[in-house]
Amino acid sequence: MNILERFNQGDRIALSKIISYVENQxxxxxxxxxxxxxxxxxxxxxxxxxxxxxxxSTIVDxxxxxxxxxxxxxxxxxxxxxxxxxxxxxxxxRIRMQDLTSREGVFIRSMATRGSYGGLATTTKEVAIVMDAxxxxxxxxxxxxxxxxxxxVVNACDTTVVVLVPESGDAIQAMxxxxxxxxxVFVVNKSDREGANRIxxxxxxxxxxxxxxxxxxxxxxxTEAVNDKGIDxxxxxxxxxxxxxxxxxxxxxxxxxxxxxxxxxIVELKIKDIIDEKVLGSLDLDELAESVFRGEDxxxxxxxxxxxxxxxxxxxxxx
Amino acid sequence: MNILERFNQGDRIALSKIISYVENQxxxxxxxxxxxxxxxxxxxxxxxxxxxxxxxSTIVDxxxxxxxxxxxxxxxxxxxxxxxxxxxxxxxxRIRMQDLTSREGVFIRSMATRGSYGGLATTTKEVAIVMDAxxxxxxxxxxxxxxxxxxxVVNACDTTVVVLVPESGDAIQAMxxxxxxxxxVFVVNKSDREGANRIxxxxxxxxxxxxxxxxxxxxxxxTEAVNDKGIDxxxxxxxxxxxxxxxxxxxxxxxxxxxxxxxxxIVELKIKDIIDEKVLGSLDLDELAESVFRGEDxxxxxxxxxxxxxxxxxxxxxx
Numbered sequence: 001m002n003i004l005e006r007f008n009q010g011d012r013i014a015l016s017k018i019i020s021y022v023e024n025q026x027x028x029x030x031x032x033x034x035x036x037x038x039x040x041x042x043x044x045x046x047x048x049x050x051x052x053x054x055x056x057s058t059i060v061d062x063x064x065x066x067x068x069x070x071x072x073x074x075x076x077x078x079x080x081x082x083x084x085x086x087x088x089x090x091x092x093x094r095i096r097m098q099d100l101t102s103r104e105g106v107f108i109r110s111m112a113t114r115g116s117y118g119g120l121a122t123t124t125k126e127v128a129i130v131m132d133a134x135x136x137x138x139x140x141x142x143x144x145x146x147x148x149x150x151x152x153v154v155n156a157c158d159t160t161v162v163v164l165v166p167e168s169g170d171a172i173q174a175m176x177x178x179x180x181x182x183x184x185v186f187v188v189n190k191s192d193r194e195g196a197n198r199i200x201x202x203x204x205x206x207x208x209x210x211x212x213x214x215x216x217x218x219x220x221x222x223t224e225a226v227n228d229k230g231i232d233x234x235x236x237x238x239x240x241x242x243x244x245x246x247x248x249x250x251x252x253x254x255x256x257x258x259x260x261x262x263x264x265x266i267v268e269l270k271i272k273d274i275i276d277e278k279v280l281g282s283l284d285l286d287e288l289a290e291s292v293f294r295g296e297d298x299x300x301x302x303x304x305x306x307x308x309x310x311x312x313x314x315x316x317x318x319x
Numbered sequence: 320m321n322i323l324e325r326f327n328q329g330d331r332i333a334l335s336k337i338i339s340y341v342e343n344q345x346x347x348x349x350x351x352x353x354x355x356x357x358x359x360x361x362x363x364x365x366x367x368x369x370x371x372x373x374x375x376s377t378i379v380d381x382x383x384x385x386x387x388x389x390x391x392x393x394x395x396x397x398x399x400x401x402x403x404x405x406x407x408x409x410x411x412x413r414i415r416m417q418d419l420t421s422r423e424g425v426f427i428r429s430m431a432t433r434g435s436y437g438g439l440a441t442t443t444k445e446v447a448i449v450m451d452a453x454x455x456x457x458x459x460x461x462x463x464x465x466x467x468x469x470x471x472v473v474n475a476c477d478t479t480v481v482v483l484v485p486e487s488g489d490a491i492q493a494m495x496x497x498x499x500x501x502x503x504v505f506v507v508n509k510s511d512r513e514g515a516n517r518i519x520x521x522x523x524x525x526x527x528x529x530x531x532x533x534x535x536x537x538x539x540x541x542t543e544a545v546n547d548k549g550i551d552x553x554x555x556x557x558x559x560x561x562x563x564x565x566x567x568x569x570x571x572x573x574x575x576x577x578x579x580x581x582x583x584x585i586v587e588l589k590i591k592d593i594i595d596e597k598v599l600g601s602l603d604l605d606e607l608a609e610s611v612f613r614g615e616d617x618x619x620x621x622x623x624x625x626x627x628x629x630x631x632x633x634x635x636x637x638x
Contacts (some may be wrong), residue, residue, distance in 0.1 A: 030623070033619045270625065314630075
């Protein structure tokens, strides 16, 4: 029995192997995804982001328990930014979450977005597709919202939850421009701590404008995730948001716009490969760099000359 | 008199305008860069990175004073990651640094690497080129080292300084994989605080291996930047590193490798533009997304079909 057959029968090892295959972008991984694609479309994607230490993992953990109790099948993707400055907290969280994997229908995958200091490319969304094809009802994606990749990931979700703690007060001003715009539901976790009311108040003030402009309430949920408090409210708010975006067709529009982005990226990546091979591969870049370094040329003129030699045609135009 | 002439005569407003032109990637900004390029090559680029609050701005500030006293002309680029979670500290730093701009020959530019949550592209290196062409002897680039862009920026520098504080102790483990590799000089700032000796000790231990393998000492400089302590030592270590890399031809090799990367990027970006226009622009992506959403197609097969219609030839091959 091959791996895809085992995958289709619900074999977790096959799932794990296919995820690795996709994550590492092994040859023809896109063909594997093309085969899995027809089985997708059932999983609802919820993204969780917020500063390190806000308790995102605990929230995802507790929420998963609730979902499992309701007989949902849950996939969790923990995106680790591998930032030099976030420290080792994430790894600890991952270990703690392993408890969950013994629960029926739960599958957890931790992903790094960055290597040593190369390669930003992430296949988080592709891993979500694999989990969807495996039959998960929910894919929960957790990430520290500091970089472009993390924001791309969260933006690919259907509902986005931003998790803050009373200590994040100062972050709110800065957030206005960024994550505030992508958040559908806010969580103030560790709400027993000092300053919780203040941060809720500040959020209310900022959200006031958005609430007036739209039909969605942008709820703020207070939680104490470690004590299991408020998680049920959070789940109901996520469910309400789901109904809301399906009802007003935003879900469909958003998914289609994501699909367009995906197609663009797929084509661009393939063309990048062929450029590296056909164009840049045939150049003596060393010699060019030498004359630029000597001041006899400049990279912009050199790039222009190389580009002018490339002829790109689209045979679909001819028809 | 046109703007380039004014630029060539040392007009700061012309410098500022050309930087904006390049930073915003206005039409033909690469042609402007091509015109400026012959004037470049004199500026030495020093990158400063480290966690938020480590005092990078103060260090850059004090170091600039020393350089100005030695009659050097200094350009400063403060790269602001515009992260939702770094708070407003950076802006405060920028305002404080404005004092410096009254010093002869000092020019400060603050750059955001990210918009609201789009566009990772940064033109930091291009801005450094403009400052170089303007006649700066040093370009100091300051960034919070959390993302790929920031690492790219720092990697484009000739000497990289990683700034830590006693509180960064826990970060060192995580740093091993990342910034440790690109650092040439370490600074432990706020060295009067508790834990300073411990962090120096930890760094010494990690650097021990690297020191054995190379000829460079990887110095650790203790500073109290606010009290102007240790900045002279830092400057002398930067100067030593400069002599070291010029002496062993690493400077030349590194610059040439950067030039090659630049040429690649220039060609890739231009090709991306033409793909958007010629290929993706002529497609009915909406229709494709529609059928993918309905489950009749998948993005990977669609991407493959689009790609198969593209014919890319390199006329340089024929000669």
